[in-house]
Amino acid sequence: MKIAIAGKGGSGKTTIGGTLARLLARGGLSDVLAIDADSNPNLALTLGLSREASQQLRPLTRDILKRVTGEDGEQRTVLAKTPAAVVDEYGVRTPDGVMLLLMGRVEHAGAG
Amino acid sequence: MCGAHAAVRSLLTEMIAENDRPTIVDIEAGLEHLSRGTARSVDTMLVIFEPYFKSMETGARMTALARELGIPRVLGVANKVTPADEKDLAAFCLSRDMELAATIPRDEVMATADRNGSGPLDVSSSSPAIDAIGKLAERLKADG
Numbered sequence: 488m489k490i491a492i493a494g495k496g497g498s499g500k501t502t503i504g505g506t507l508a509r510l511l512a513r514g515g516l517s518d519v520l521a522i523d524a525d526s527n528p529n530l531a532l533t534l535g536l537s538r539e540a541s542q543q544l545r546p547l548t549r550d551i552l553k554r555v556t557g558e559d560g561e562q563r564t565v566l567a568k569t570p571a572a573v574v575d576e577y578g579v580r581t582p583d584g585v586m587l588l589l590m591g592r593v594e595h596a597g598a599g
Numbered sequence: 600m601c602g603a604h605a606a607v608r609s610l611l612t613e614m615i616a617e618n619d620r621p622t623i624v625d626i627e628a629g630l631e632h633l634s635r636g637t638a639r640s641v642d643t644m645l646v647i648f649e650p651y652f653k654s655m656e657t658g659a660r661m662t663a664l665a666r667e668l669g670i671p672r673v674l675g676v677a678n679k680v681t682p683a684d685e686k687d688l689a690a691f692c693l694s695r696d697m698e699l700a701a702t703i704p705r706d707e708v709m710a711t712a713d714r715n716g717s718g719p720l721d722v723s724s725s726s727p728a729i730d731a732i733g734k735l736a737e738r739l740k741a742d743g
Binding site: 488489490491492493494495496497498499500501502503504505506507508509510511514516518519520521522523524525526527528529530532533534535538547549551552564565566569570571573574583586588590591592 | 605606607609610611613614615616617618619620621622623624625626627628629630633637638640641642643644645646647648649654657658661665670676678679703709712713716717718719720721729732733735736737739740743
């Protein structure tokens with residue numbers, strides 16, 4: 488199960504996505520992972536984390552990626568660690584057992 | 600596309616595709632930053648919209664774009680719905696070929712959670728909106 492939640496700001500997308508993740512976990516689905524990839528991240532609060540805890544989340548950075556050259560000679564970007572190791576290192580367990588990962592941001596103003 | 604953007608996108612794509620947990624991803628509000636790679640890493644997209652014209656139009660456009668990007672299943676979820684909206688909502692979804700997977704009623708628990716900056720489930724364990732999301736969860740779980 489890999490579900491993306493889309494919608495305009497204000498539509499309730501984060502509230503629905505976070506609540507869906509918690510209800511899946513409460514309903515007995517184990518190891519649910521929630522990834523916040525919105526540029527204005529607030530999935531943590533919907534998942535039940537306190538404001539303090541949500542401010543301490545460590546976002547994933549590009550440091551966990553590496554460039555490799557495949558057998559076909561093509562360069563590809565892949566994870567430098569296993570996803571499980573990434574979740575262990577960066578994930579935060581929320582009150583209903585959903586693990587939360589926060590994606591890193593791209594700085595827009597003059598960067599990139 | 601700049602290098603930093605590309606890296607963040609591949610990071611997201613790799614994390615979704617390579618982990619074996621059931622995964623829910625809250626993506627950028629518009630779909631303009633969604634790459635084909637990221638789209639291909641998910642099996643379902645839920646498009647959340649509200650039952651007024653501009654929001655439904657946005658939802659219809661997102662649905663079409665998500666299908667173009669190759670997401671196998673794109674489902675509509677209408678939020679903050681009152682009984683008066685239901686007829687127009689159903690007609691709109693039919694006319695734009697959108698499958699309406701859930702109708703989440705306008706609900707005081709959701710509004711309270713919004714105001715508090717907390718989760719609806721931290722306000723109450725049950726409400727009409729929470730129960731509708733619960734039904735959607737059951738369906739998604741049954742589909743695998």
